[in-house]
Amino acid sequence: MTRQLESSAEKVYALAFGAHPDDVELACGATLLKIMSEGRSVSVCDLTRGEMGTMGTPETRKREAEAASLVMGYQSRTTLDLGDSKLFYNEENLAEIIRVIRHVRPDVVFANPPDERHPDHMKASKLVTDAFYYAGLQQLPTTMNGTVQEPHRPQHLLYYIQFKHIQPDVIIDVSETFDASRKGVLAFTTQFHREGAIEEPKTLINRKEFLTGLDARARYFGEQIGVVYGEGFLLSGTLGIQSFCGIFRGEG
Numbered sequence: 001m002t003r004q005l006e007s008s009a010e011k012v013y014a015l016a017f018g019a020h021p022d023d024v025e026l027a028c029g030a031t032l033l034k035i036m037s038e039g040r041s042v043s044v045c046d047l048t049r050g051e052m053g054t055m056g057t058p059e060t061r062k063r064e065a066e067a068a069s070l071v072m073g074y075q076s077r078t079t080l081d082l083g084d085s086k087l088f089y090n091e092e093n094l095a096e097i098i099r100v101i102r103h104v105r106p107d108v109v110f111a112n113p114p115d116e117r118h119p120d121h122m123k124a125s126k127l128v129t130d131a132f133y134y135a136g137l138q139q140l141p142t143t144m145n146g147t148v149q150e151p152h153r154p155q156h157l158l159y160y161i162q163f164k165h166i167q168p169d170v171i172i173d174v175s176e177t178f179d180a181s182r183k184g185v186l187a188f189t190t191q192f193h194r195e196g197a198i199e200e201p202k203t204l205i206n207r208k209e210f211l212t213g214l215d216a217r218a219r220y221f222g223e224q225i226g227v228v229y230g231e232g233f234l235l236s237g238t239l240g241i242q243s244f245c246g247i248f249r250g251e252g
């Protein structure tokens, strides 16, 4: 039987994975907006529906994720159902992630950091790291909608920073986009503090101080590179530089 190669893939520049809906917006939303402001496309993939969260339901979180995508301007958002708090490292889950990578064929992939407070974040990090590599293997076939996908290995893998403090390898100047990125965060209305809302039970992230804390970190990272706001990332490998002056900028 001849298997038809998938032809409807929507190529994007960057694909950002998160274990739960809102991980991406909280940790690297301003960088994603900066990428789009530079004329490149961005897609997001949530590995779970966030159904184990203390606040909200899978339905409200789905609506919130759609609202966040709209306000952020992503090309697409995929929500997988790999199991909140049951996000296991297994062949099926790896194949689901490989399918998404091969479908949108990104150049750059963002993932949860390898060392984190929430176990799902660490598991997501490992799954995406391995899927990033395996997606390029010819001998590992996957299908989508009945058609065989072509292998694709993205060029760059960056880990964003979440709860745990990690010294970043690179800090992106997001002074121009940080304020706008807060709209993407606040689209997740059940998750964060709202003035006058009854918030029982309390969670770490619906405390009034949580968003102020995020703001402070972005200011701190900004300070490290002499700008107002920054978002920090870990690199998965050594960065190769083609344009020296494009990175080491100056006036001369």
Ligand SMILES: [Zn+2]
Residues within 6 Å of the ligand: 019, 020, 023, 118, 121
């Ligand atoms: Zn999360």
